[in-house]
Amino acid sequence: MVSTAQQSPKATRRDRYSPRGFPQAVETLVPWQRVAMVLIILGLLAAAVVDFRTELLVLNIVCSIFYLASSLYRVLMIDLSLRHEREVTISKEEIGEWTGGWPSYLIQIPMYHEGDVLPTLVKGLSQLDYPKDRLEIRLLIEEDDPETMDVAQALDLKPPFVIYPIPVSHPRTKPKACNVALANTDADFLVIFDAEDRPEKDQLKKAVLAFTKSPVKVACIQAKLNFYNPDQNFLTRCFTAEYATWFDLCLPGLDCLKAPIPLGGTSNHFKLDVLKHLGGWDEFNVTEDCDLGLRLFAAGWQTRVLDSTTWEQACPSVPFWISQRSRWVKGYMQTYLVHMRSPWSLFRRIGLWNFIQFQLLIGGTPLCQLISPFYWLLALLWLILQPVGLEVYFPGPIFAIGAVCLFAGNFIFAYTSGIACVRRGFGHLAKYGLAMPAYWVLLSIGAWKGFLQLLTRPHHWEKTKHFSNEAQGLEATMTEDA
C-alpha cells in the first residue's frame, strides 16, 4: 500500500518476533542463515576453483531434479482440481433460504494516494448485499495522505462507511495499517479489499454460509480474484490467464491436497477471533497474506476457496507489472526465509508431506523463476547453435529429465493456463494461455528484481499502480453485474 522506502531497522534478537508472538520479517536472514549462506557461497567458489565442470554438473543435476519435482507437483495440483470440485459453492437459493441471521462483518480497505478511485469504490461497496446494521466498512487512510482524506470527507460518507485515519509510523506498509485497525473491532468476520476491488455483491453472504458449511477448523475463506480488463493488451491477457490458473486451478488443487494455502492479496475472509489470536499480519513482510496463510496452517487452521470473484484491475504496463511482481516474489522469499528460521520446528508442526509442499510451493516458485532464464538460454543455445561439449553437463538420465521439463513440462504449464481461461469463462483467452512462455520471461525479470531488492531494500513496498481506465472497467463490470 505505502510506497515509501525506508531502511530496515537494526533488528535485535527480540525484534525477530512480533510483539504478538510470531516470527516477523524484520530482518531477511537470521545469523545462522547468514552463516549458512556465506558457507554455501564460499563452498561454491572453492568448488569452482577446484573443478568448475563437476560443480556445474552437480548444480545442473540438483536444479533439474528440483525442476522436475516442482513440475510434477504442479501437475498433480492441477489434475486434482480438475478431478474434484473443491471450491465452496453457495447458490442464490441457499442465500435466500438462510434464516440463521447474519453475523457482524468488518471490511478493511487500506488506501494511499487513491483518492481518484474512492468515489467508484464507495459506489461499488454500497451495492454489497449485506445487512447494513451488521456491516462496517473502514477506509484506512494514512494521516499523511491529505489527498485521499479530502476526497473521503467530501463524499460525506454515512454508515457503514467509516474513515479510519492511520497514524504515521514505521513500517509504512499495508499490513501495518490493517493491524492498527484490527485492534478496535469486535466483529465476527473480517475481509480485506483493495481500493480498486469490485467484489461480487453477495460475496459476504456467501462467505458466511461457506463458514457454516465448512468444518470448524476452517478459519479463512479465500474468494477468487480476477480482472475486469483482460482484453486491454497482451500483458493483461496473459496476466488474466495466470490469475485464472492460480485461483481456479492451483488453489482448489492445494485445497484438495490439504496443503498450506498462500492467501491472495485481497478478499480473504477471516474469523476475526482466530485472526486476532494469530496476531494479525506481519507488517514487515511484503506479501503478508502469503505469510498469514502459512501461519494459519501451521496453527492447525484451514483455508477454503469460495466460488465468488472479486474483480480487480490487471496492470497493463510492463514496468509497473514488473514492480508489482518483484514485490510478490520478494515476499515469497521473505516468507520462506522467515518460516525456515527453525526448519525442524516447522517440520514438526506441519508434518513431512506439508513440509515438502512448503518447499516446492513457497521456496520452489521463486527458485524456478530465478533459474528458468538460464535454462531457456541453454535450450535456445542447444536448439540454434548445437554447441559441442554441452552434453558433458547432461548425462543420460539428466538429459531425459531436462527434455521432459523442456518439451512436456513447459507445454503442460502453458496448456493449463488455457484450461484455466476456459474454466473461468474467458474462452477467447485460451490461445493466449498457450503463448504464456513469452510472459514467463517477464515473470523471471520480476523475480530477479525481487531477489535483488531482497538483498538491498527488503521492506520496500512496490505499490501496485492503478490506471485511468479502471473506472470505466469497473463501471462496465458493475453494469454487467446489475
Place this chain on the structure above:
Amino acid sequence: MDSGSAIWKGPLEITDSREKREAGIRGGGWALFFLLLVVGRLLLPFVPTDAGVTHSRIVESLIEGQNWGRQALVGSLAFPTLPTLGLLVTRMVARCWPFPLLGIDAVRLLVACSQAWALMYVIRTAKSGRRSWLALPLLGAFAAIPDVRDAAIALDPNWVVVVPLGGLFYHATNWHRTNALRDVIVCAMNLGLLAFAGVPGLVVALAILAVLCHNVRRFSIVAKSEQGGVKVLIWAPFCYCVCIWLLWNRLVMHDMLFGTKHLWGTVVAGGAEAFFTGSVQALGATSFVALVGGVVLVLSLWTDVHGPASCLLVGGCAAVVSHAVLRGVGAFAPGGGILVLTLAGMATALPVLQLDWGKAVCRRLFIALPSVGACVAVACFRPAPPLSSEGDYMLPAPPAEAIAGWIDRHWPDSRVTVYGVAAPAIYHDLPEKRFVAQLDFREQDFLARARREQIHLLVPPRTGVFYLIKGSHLGEIHERGRPWLLLEQTWKPGWQLWRCAVPPEGESRLRELE
C-alpha cells in the same frame, strides 16, 4: 437478526475423509486388478516380431548414446517415436526387481501392460459394476477371430498405441455423459500422443479431433462463447506434438521434414495399378474386422452413446482407409492393423457396456447382432493375409559373421556402413567395431568417411522396406552402382556388399600392389 456470532461454528463432522478413504480403496482395487491383468497376460504366449526386435535395438542404441538410436527415434514414420519411447520406459522398469529374476524382457512387459491398461479402460466405462463383467465374454468372442488372436500375441511395441486409444475411449464416453472439462482435455492429450504413432496414428487422431470439435458445436456441450476456447484446447496437444516431432527432426536429422520425405517418396513413386492391388488387398484384410465394429457403431449413432460412437466410427474409418492407402502406395507402416483391431474392439464394447438396453431405440441393435455374427464368422475364415503379419518384414539376411569373414580376407580394418532403420537393426553393433549405422545416406558424408578409413557399404534388397525403390541413393546404387564403389559380394535375396574405392588420406592403393 440479533446476533449471528455463533453461526460460523460450523459442522464438526468432516465428510471428506470418508470419501477420501473410499476413493483410496477404489484406486487400490483398480491397481490390483491391473496388476492381475498384467500377470495374467504375461502367462499367456507371445510370438516375437521383427518390429519388436527393431524397436529394441533402437532403445539399446539410445541407452548407449549411439547417434543412430537418436536418428531412428525421430526420423522414421515407419518406426514411430511412441513405441520406442514406451519401450525405453519399460526397459528401465524391467531392470528393477523382480523382473530380471522372472526373466521378463521389456517388450513383453510393454505389450502386457499396454493391453491390460487398455482393457481396464474399456471395463471402467461400463455403466455398472455388473455390466463390466460382460467385457470378458465379449473379449473372448473377439479373440475367436484369428486375426485378433494372432495380433494379440505378437510381441510388437506398437501395442503401446492402445493405451492412448483406451484413454480416449474412456474419457470420450465420460465426457458425453458428464460434460466435464477434464475428460475432453485428457481426450485431447491422448490424441496428441497418437501424433507420435506414425502415419496411421496421425490420421486417426486428426479424424477424431475433427469429430470432437464437431461434437462441441453440435451438442452445445459448452456455452457458445466458450466453444472457441475448448477447440483450442482440443487441437493444442496434437499440434504441439507434431511441431516438436518436426523440431526433433530438425535437431537430429538437420532437416525438419526428414521423417516425412520417405513417405512422400513412396507415394510419388507408386504406380496406380500397384496402388489399386495393394489397397484392395489391405481393405480385404481389415474390412470384416472393421465391419464388426462399424455396423454396431452406425446403429449406435442414434442412441445414448452417439458422442463416443461417432468418434470411434470416424476414427475406425480413418484407420482402415489409412491402412489401405499405405499398403496401396507400398509404404511400410507396422502398427496400423493394431489400431484397426483396437478401434473395432472398442466399438463392439461400447453399446454392450454403456447402452441402456431397456430403451426402444436400442432394439435396433438386436437387428445388428446377426450381421455382427456373420461378420465375425467371415472374419474367422476369410481368405486374406493376416493383419498380424505386418510386424514381420525382415527378409533372410546374410549373418554378420559371414559379411565380416568375407571382408577380413582382404580388408581386416574395414567397417561396413549400413543405412536406414531396419538394416542397422539386423546388424546391430553397439561398439561400432564392424558395422556403422546411420539413418540417412548422404553421399558427401559417405565419401568423407571413406577418406578417413577404409569402408564397405551393405545395400539391402529393393523391397521398399529398407529404402525407397525409386528416387533414393541406395536404390540407385543397388541398380547401377557408383564409379567409386566396387561390388564385392551378393547374397540372396538381393543383399549387396560394395567396397569403397576411395583411398583413405595418406594411404595409396599402389602400395598394396607393390
